[in-house]
Amino acid sequence: AQRVTQPEKLLSVFKGAPVELKCNYSYSGSPELFWYVQYSRQRLQLLLRHISRESIKGFTADLNKGETSFHLKKPFAQEEDSAMYYCALKDAGGTSYGKLTFGQGTILTVHP
Amino acid sequence: EPEVTQTPSHQVTQMGQEVILRCVPISNHLYFYWYRQILGQKVEFLVSFYNNEISEKSEIFDDQFSVERPDGSNFTLKIRSTKLEDSAMYFCASSGWGDTEAFFGQGTRLTVV
Numbered sequence A: 001a002q003r004v005t006q007p008e009k010l011l012s013v014f015k016g017a018p019v020e021l022k023c024n025y026s027y028s029g030s031p032e033l034f035w036y037v038q039y040s041r042q043r044l045q046l047l048l049r050h051i052s053r054e055s056i057k058g059f060t061a062d063l064n065k066g067e068t069s070f071h072l073k074k075p076f077a078q079e080e081d082s083a084m085y086y087c088a089l090k091d092a093g094g095t096s097y098g099k100l101t102f103g104q105g106t107i108l109t110v111h112p
Numbered sequence B: 001e002p003e004v005t006q007t008p009s010h011q012v013t014q015m016g017q018e019v020i021l022r023c024v025p026i027s028n029h030l031y032f033y034w035y036r037q038i039l040g041q042k043v044e045f046l047v048s049f050y051n052n053e054i055s056e057k058s059e060i061f062d063d064q065f066s067v068e069r070p071d072g073s074n075f076t077l078k079i080r081s082t083k084l085e086d087s088a089m090y091f092c093a094s095s096g097w098g099d100t101e102a103f104f105g106q107g108t109r110l111t112v113v
Helices: none
Strands: A003-005 A010-014 A019-021 A024-026 A031-038 A045-049 A072-074 A083-091 A100-102 A106-111 B005-007 B010-013 B019-024 B031-037 B043-050 B053-057 B065-068 B075-079 B088-095 B108-112
Touching: A003 A083, A003 A100, A010 A019, A019 A106, A100 B031, A100 B043, B005 B088, B010 B019, B019 B031, B019 B088, B019 B108, B043 B065, B043 B075, B075 B088
Parallel strands: A010 A106, B010 B108
Antiparallel strands: A003 A024, A019 A072, A031 A045, A031 A083, A083 A100, A083 A106, B005 B019, B019 B075, B031 B043, B031 B088, B043 B053, B065 B075, B088 B108
């Protein structure tokens, strides 16, 4: 069974500080990993996915298959980064038709 | 930019009543999903729908739940006889062919009293 773990429910940093949101997964197949973000009163939206290897809004995430991790990082946090962040996993090679398995989410608060 | 839209934004219903949650996916998308999030818990997959049939469902999606795409644009989730524990935020999502990104609606908050 696939599982995604985000060990921190809450994370607080000051503006300009580096931030790392942790995500670990367990899955026997070939996973695709995603980070979704939900700003206050808004819908879930894709932040980034490991296959594209992009940097979005200064965030990056590297898939580490050895450590089964996909941590989200940003070197200098901004107040507008305050949101709920979800790590999610999808079966890349199977027939799951896009089913996502989510972690519990981490609420990031960036203080001025 | 096209969006997934859900109605209503909040639904209150009495235990035992039937509810229908509605979603309008992005128009050229082919895969449709329902997820739910009980307050304080993680977002959980309920069901995926492709080519006018369920392609996968979770163990949460029991006989009380059903989905359909009645008119080629709407995608509905029906709960036949609601229970208190069905109270949650329900999210609809859709994705296109070969595109791994799922686009989410803003959610319907269902409160069963």
